[in-house]
Amino acid sequence: MVSLVGNDVALAAQLLRDGKLVAFATETVYGLGANALDVEAVARVFAAKNRPHFDPLIVHIADRVWLDRLVSTWPEKAERLSRKFWPGPLTLIVPKTDLVSDLVTSGLPSVAIRMPAHPLALELLRQVDLPIVGPSANPFGQLSPTSAEHVAERLGDQIDYILDGGPCSVGVESTVVLIDGDNAILMRPGGIPLEEIEAVIGPVSVPERTTTHPDEAAPSPGMLPQHYAPRTPLTIVDDFDHIQSPDRVGALMLCAEPSAKQFAAVEVLSQTGDLTEAAAKFFAALRRLDAAGVSQIFAKAFPNHGLGRALNDRLSRAATKPFP
Numbered sequence: 001m002v003s004l005v006g007n008d009v010a011l012a013a014q015l016l017r018d019g020k021l022v023a024f025a026t027e028t029v030y031g032l033g034a035n036a037l038d039v040e041a042v043a044r045v046f047a048a049k050n051r052p053h054f055d056p057l058i059v060h061i062a063d064r065v066w067l068d069r070l071v072s073t074w075p076e077k078a079e080r081l082s083r084k085f086w087p088g089p090l091t092l093i094v095p096k097t098d099l100v101s102d103l104v105t106s107g108l109p110s111v112a113i114r115m116p117a118h119p120l121a122l123e124l125l126r127q128v129d130l131p132i133v134g135p136s137a138n139p140f141g142q143l144s145p146t147s148a149e150h151v152a153e154r155l156g157d158q159i160d161y162i163l164d165g166g167p168c169s170v171g172v173e174s175t176v177v178l179i180d181g182d183n184a185i186l187m188r189p190g191g192i193p194l195e196e197i198e199a200v201i202g203p204v205s206v207p208e209r210t211t212t213h214p215d216e217a218a219p220s221p222g223m224l225p226q227h228y229a230p231r232t233p234l235t236i237v238d239d240f241d242h243i244q245s246p247d248r249v250g251a252l253m254l255c256a257e258p259s260a261k262q263f264a265a266v267e268v269l270s271q272t273g274d275l276t277e278a279a280a281k282f283f284a285a286l287r288r289l290d291a292a293g294v295s296q297i298f299a300k301a302f303p304n305h306g307l308g309r310a311l312n313d314r315l316s317r318a319a320t321k322p323f324p
Contacts, residue, residue: 025165
């Protein structure tokens with residue numbers, strides 16, 4: 001009998017061709033893979049995650065030849081961004097062809113597509129020779145997994161195999177940019193900072209708050225107001241100085257602070273304040289705080305530039321109402 005977790009790429013590719021579900025490592029987070037051209041397999045992804053059908057999926061490819069089959073229009077800005085950042089943590093939303101089912105795109109005429117940078121993910125995509133949907137391999141709305149163990153813990157009984165590629169190096173989901181003709185809109189901050197994108201294509205529109213109404217199809221993954229959340233209530237604070245009953249709560253901070261000693265559990269993401277290091281550790285740190293038995297998690301916002309913008313987006317969607 002085959003173990004649930006392993007590094008057999010050939011087995012994972014065969015399972016995907018057979019319509020099965022395979023979780024696989026990417027540089028961002030672990031994805032829950034299924035053949036993007038098999039509607040029944042895609043439906044199983046939604047069922048395994050308990051994901052609402054109005055939240056579209058990202059399609060992963062390893063070869064640009066798939067663009068001719070999946071994309072009806074490939075704007076010049078999409079070409080420039082893909083040449084610069086693929087393989088990598090950038091998802092582009094562009095008009096789709098009829099080959100892409102409405103289930104994948106939540107009925108929208110556009111498809112979210114990316115080429116991951118993780119060598120194991122690329123090898124899997126090459127061997128299966130199919131586009132693969134790959135939302136985060138976790139129950140919908142919960143913390144994203146950055147290791148095979150995280151996937152097995154929450155979805156082990158829902159999937160057929162976990163392709164273990166070790167810890168994710170980026171640690172937050174891909175940046176999502178919608179390209180509409182000459183216009184580019186940041187739909188979700190992520191692993192490629194906005195500043196780097198604008199250096200390639202010029203100004204990018206940034207909506208005040210990238211969320212969507214719960215009854216409407218979201219134009220991008222990751223736009224629901226409550227998402228990426230631990231089970232323990234999380235509150236964003238300006239400082240840690242006035243928190244009541246600190247011995248019952250956990251704290252998430254970029255750098256170590258003197259007040260950290262008072263908390264029952266503390267996660268420091270980077271001793272030097274490095275946002276790249278913080279992003280790589282973010283979800284695993286929240287997962288440890290969630291398992292620490294604290295009554296509440298408090299977190300300080302990150303500097304709102306570079307990867308800090310993506311981290312603040314994840315914090316805001318994970319947060320609950322302020323602690324009384």
